[in-house]
Amino acid sequence: MVFKISKHGLRNNLRDALRKCGYFGIDNSFNGKVGYVRRLSLNQHYPRFHIYLNQETDESYVFSLHLDQKKPIYQGAKAHNAEYDDEVVHIEAARVINIFESL
Numbered sequence: 001m002v003f004k005i006s007k008h009g010l011r012n013n014l015r016d017a018l019r020k021c022g023y024f025g026i027d028n029s030f031n032g033k034v035g036y037v038r039r040l041s042l043n044q045h046y047p048r049f050h051i052y053l054n055q056e057t058d059e060s061y062v063f064s065l066h067l068d069q070k071k072p073i074y075q076g077a078k079a080h081n082a083e084y085d086d087e088v089v090h091i092e093a094a095r096v097i098n099i100f101e102s103l
Helices: 014-020 087-102
Strands: 002-006 035-039 048-056 060-068
Touching: 002 087, 014 048, 014 087, 048 087, 060 087
Parallel strands: none
Antiparallel strands: 002 060, 035 048, 048 060
16 A cells, blocks of 8 residues: 655654654565554564655655564565555554644
């Protein structure tokens, strides 16, 4: 899912704003984009929400968000079981937007 958040009134930098949403940077990147994840379990890496910054303008951030259900099966494979347009992803996007608007 792709969504946009206005920078108007945002007092935090992007990393700090995403941390307030429960997201933390991960070591790997996808297509040169910095990735952040929010785990749904304290002791498991999956499932997790995965968000990327697609584009930044002077006025807004454009994000791509999906829910990783499980780790890729094959070593070196990028394909994984993920939800991109499911209701839970839309709910998470709305949660992130609301937090950004309150910062």
